[in-house]
Amino acid sequence: MRNLSGKSRWLVFGLFAIGLALLPFLIDASMGRSWVRLLDLALLYVMLALGLNIVVGYAGLLDLGYVAFYALGAYVYAWLASPHFGLHLPFWAILPLGALLAGAFGVLLGAPTLRLRGDYLAIVTLGFGEIVRIFMNNLNAPFNLTNGPQGINLIDPVTIGGASLSQTQTWLGVTFNGVHLTYYLFLLATLAVVFVSMRLENSRIGRAWVAIREDEIAAAASGINTRNLKLLAFAMGATFGGLAGGLFASFQGFISPESFNLMESIMILCMIVLGGMGHIPGVIFGALVLTLLPEALRYTGDWQRAILGEVVIEPSDLRMLLFGFALVAVMLYRPAGLIPSSRRRAELADEAP
Amino acid sequence: MSLLAVNGVNKSFGGLQALTDISLSVNAGEIYGLIGPNGAGKTTLFNALTGLYSIDSGDIRLREARLADLPPHHILKLGLARTFQNIRLFAEMTALENVLVGRHARTRSGVIGAVLRLAPTRREEADSTERAHALLARVGIAQHADRVAKHLSYGDQRRLEIARALASEPEVLALDEPAAGMNPGERVALAALLRTLRDDGLTLLLIEHDVKLVMGLCDRLAVLDYGVKIFEGTPEAASRDPKVIAAYLGDETV
Numbered sequence: 231m232r233n234l235s236g237k238s239r240w241l242v243f244g245l246f247a248i249g250l251a252l253l254p255f256l257i258d259a260s261m262g263r264s265w266v267r268l269l270d271l272a273l274l275y276v277m278l279a280l281g282l283n284i285v286v287g288y289a290g291l292l293d294l295g296y297v298a299f300y301a302l303g304a305y306v307y308a309w310l311a312s313p314h315f316g317l318h319l320p321f322w323a324i325l326p327l328g329a330l331l332a333g334a335f336g337v338l339l340g341a342p343t344l345r346l347r348g349d350y351l352a353i354v355t356l357g358f359g360e361i362v363r364i365f366m367n368n369l370n371a372p373f374n375l376t377n378g379p380q381g382i383n384l385i386d387p388v389t390i391g392g393a394s395l396s397q398t399q400t401w402l403g404v405t406f407n408g409v410h411l412t413y414y415l416f417l418l419a420t421l422a423v424v425f426v427s428m429r430l431e432n433s434r435i436g437r438a439w440v441a442i443r444e445d446e447i448a449a450a451a452s453g454i455n456t457r458n459l460k461l462l463a464f465a466m467g468a469t470f471g472g473l474a475g476g477l478f479a480s481f482q483g484f485i486s487p488e489s490f491n492l493m494e495s496i497m498i499l500c501m502i503v504l505g506g507m508g509h510i511p512g513v514i515f516g517a518l519v520l521t522l523l524p525e526a527l528r529y530t531g532d533w534q535r536a537i538l539g540e541v542v543i544e545p546s547d548l549r550m551l552l553f554g555f556a557l558v559a560v561m562l563y564r565p566a567g568l569i570p571s572s573r574r575r576a577e578l579a580d581e582a583p
Numbered sequence: 584m585s586l587l588a589v590n591g592v593n594k595s596f597g598g599l600q601a602l603t604d605i606s607l608s609v610n611a612g613e614i615y616g617l618i619g620p621n622g623a624g625k626t627t628l629f630n631a632l633t634g635l636y637s638i639d640s641g642d643i644r645l646r647e648a649r650l651a652d653l654p655p656h657h658i659l660k661l662g663l664a665r666t667f668q669n670i671r672l673f674a675e676m677t678a679l680e681n682v683l684v685g686r687h688a689r690t691r692s693g694v695i696g697a698v699l700r701l702a703p704t705r706r707e708e709a710d711s712t713e714r715a716h717a718l719l720a721r722v723g724i725a726q727h728a729d730r731v732a733k734h735l736s737y738g739d740q741r742r743l744e745i746a747r748a749l750a751s752e753p754e755v756l757a758l759d760e761p762a763a764g765m766n767p768g769e770r771v772a773l774a775a776l777l778r779t780l781r782d783d784g785l786t787l788l789l790i791e792h793d794v795k796l797v798m799g800l801c802d803r804l805a806v807l808d809y810g811v812k813i814f815e816g817t818p819e820a821a822s823r824d825p826k827v828i829a830a831y832l833g834d835e836t837v
Contacts (some may be wrong), residue, residue, distance in 0.1 A: 426698050433697030433704070434683075434690055435712075441673045441684045448671035449632055450655040451664075451752050453688025462694070 303475025332472025
């Protein structure tokens with residue numbers, strides 16, 4: 231990309247944009263509607279992974295409770311746009327509010343952890359993640375805030391200009407299914423998150439985060455206020471998480487604490503590590519692979535029938551086993567991730583004689 | 584009046600008294616050496632000066648500003664920068680990026696400026712990059728600007744640390760064994776660099792084990808032994824002082 235001249239760069243960019251715009255239709259036609267829905271979910275995970283990437287990938291703060299901010303964004307959306315409290319605010323008001331509130335909670339949960347590093351930080355953040363989930367599970371009494379384990383139902387879908395994104399709409403003779411429209415909304419949000427990540431990466435702030443990751447004492451001695459910059463990393467990461475949470479609530483129409491367990495945090499962390507920590511294309515790729523691969527492995531039953539004539543091992547049993555093998559294999563053969571940063575590649579080239 | 588004044592500083596770790604009633608005064612524009620046997624408390628004093636350790640009692644002032652109990656980033660901003668004995672670069676960042684991090688205290692752009700790439704941010708970035716390239720050239724590693732710090736040679740890593748410290752536009756630069764691990768040729772180049780820095784008005788505080796380098800370079804020096812200052816004065820006087828000879832130089836002739 232970098233070597234291309236201005237004109238061909240725009241051409242590549244244009245083709246890429248057209249490809250992204252047509253993608254849901256291509257997938258719908260070739261693989262079915264359920265895969266478009268998965269694509270929507272995958273975009274949510276791209277946002278989450280990029281958010282956590284700021285905390286873990288750039289600032290080097292191992293956060294195992296990231297899903298708490300996702301939950302917070304989702305609950306804020308549910309409280310303000312569902313019959314639970316009888317409020318039905320528009321999405322463009324709730325999404326930023328949820329994101330900001332999650333960001334504020336990022337600072338709040340980050341503050342007590344500032345002195346902690348590595349394993350200790352991981353354990354404390356893990357605790358915070360669980361605390362938030364357990365709160366959501368139990369805050370149905372004395373005042374019914376979260377409706378407990380039953381969760382909140384009938385959450386309003388995103389509505390733009392009177393058109394609900396949960397229903398089929400026809401514009402200019404083209405029929406858009408709900409999942410297609412959701413795709414475009416999520417794509418816009420994802421592109422915004424990617425854009426902010428890219429701009430931050432090559433900035434004074436981004437460099438300060440990486441400096442903290444590399445050597446906190448040297449960073450402080452180089453004039454970086456490590457406390458404020460760590461809190462900023464927590465806040466930025468949490469903001470992305472809150473945004474994704476709000477979109478998730480509007481998309482599903484139903485949320486419960488079960489969606490926000492520790493496994494989610496770990497999966498998001500896996501996406502970053504597997505894709506290439508601190509490298510935006512790697513993180514995006516990791517999120518897509520880890521969302522789509524487990525679903526693709528559901529088809530192992532069909533493959534068995536095609537090859538062996540019968541289903542020897544239940545796909546549901548085989549699926550997570552193969553998934554686990556894939557994770558182990560990637561970490562063994564590509565320890566820096568599937569798409570490591572050019573810097574890491576340059577290092578490998580540097581080491582060659 | 585002295586630029587950096589250390590007054591009656593005490594620091595202990597548990598039962599170990601690492602610094603006992605240390606007082607120094609460093610004048611503007613001089614190269615001030617800090618020598619002493621291993622474990623004499625030189626690095627401890629550096630850490631106390633730069634805010635990595637808090638001191639038990641005493642006073643540290645840079646001009647009028649009190650440094651004791653300030654966080655490290657604040658001390659740097661007041662004009663006291665340092666390098667480390669066991670090189671502490673940002674290993675995965677390029678040489679240029681390392682120096683850019685050193686600009687942090689003298690720049691201001693935040694998240695909004697970075698995301699929207701506002702005009703002040705762009706100007707600041709361009710200015711910082713230009714200064715960083717100039718500093719890399721000044722310490723003699725301009726050709727390595729885009730190399731990852733950990734792949735530079737040992738001597739070049741030391742120079743890069745100096746460039747990073749200089750990026751913060753300090754008044755006083757504290758160097759903790761800058762010549763350690765350098766070959767004789769590199770040492771000569773380093774001494775020349777330090778002299779030009781002094782000639783440009785920078786005040787240098789230097790911990791060094793290489794006696795020849797210290798004697799040739801320093802305008803004044805202090806000798807520490809077991810956390811106590813046993814001498815302060817010119818290198819020539821130090822080499823004649825019986826206490827210094829006994830404690831540090833032993834029977835070596837200088």
